[in-house]
Amino acid sequence: MEFELIFSERAEEEAKAAIYYYDHINQDLGSRFFAELLDTYKKLAITPEYYSFISSTRKNKLRDVKLQTFPYVVIFEIQENTVYIISVMNTSRKPFFS
Numbered sequence: 767m768e769f770e771l772i773f774s775e776r777a778e779e780e781a782k783a784a785i786y787y788y789d790h791i792n793q794d795l796g797s798r799f800f801a802e803l804l805d806t807y808k809k810l811a812i813t814p815e816y817y818s819f820i821s822s823t824r825k826n827k828l829r830d831v832k833l834q835t836f837p838y839v840v841i842f843e844i845q846e847n848t849v850y851i852i853s854v855m856n857t858s859r860k861p862f863f864s
Contacts, residue, residue, distance in 0.1 A: 768811050769844070773851045777840075780854040784838065802833050803854065806840055814842065814849045828852065 781803060789796030810817075810831065817831045820841070830839045841853040 767847070769814055769847055769849045771807060771811055771849050771851060774853070777851045777854050784854065784856065799836055802835055806831055806833055810840070810842060810849050814844050
């Protein structure tokens with residue numbers, strides 16, 4: 767069973783900003799970031815339970831998955847058959863999720 771992915775406006779804007787940033791450094795770099803992000807989304811659609819919770823509190827239902835090459839994590843929550851992508855966070859520039 768594949769999960770439906772729903773993206774917050776924040777996550778979409780953060781992803782676009784990252785692609786724009788890497789494109790200005792090198793167009794190939796922006797394309798590589800986008801490809802890795804899409805690959806991460808595909809993994810989340812298939813096995814979102816594989817990834818760990820951000821903290822161990824019972825109230826916290828947020829999980830994250832790190833991109834392999836870039837300093838980003840995708841923060842998400844699973845509700846029934848849906849994965850809600852909350853943020854595409856740069857771990858170098860924003861050390862704390864707000």
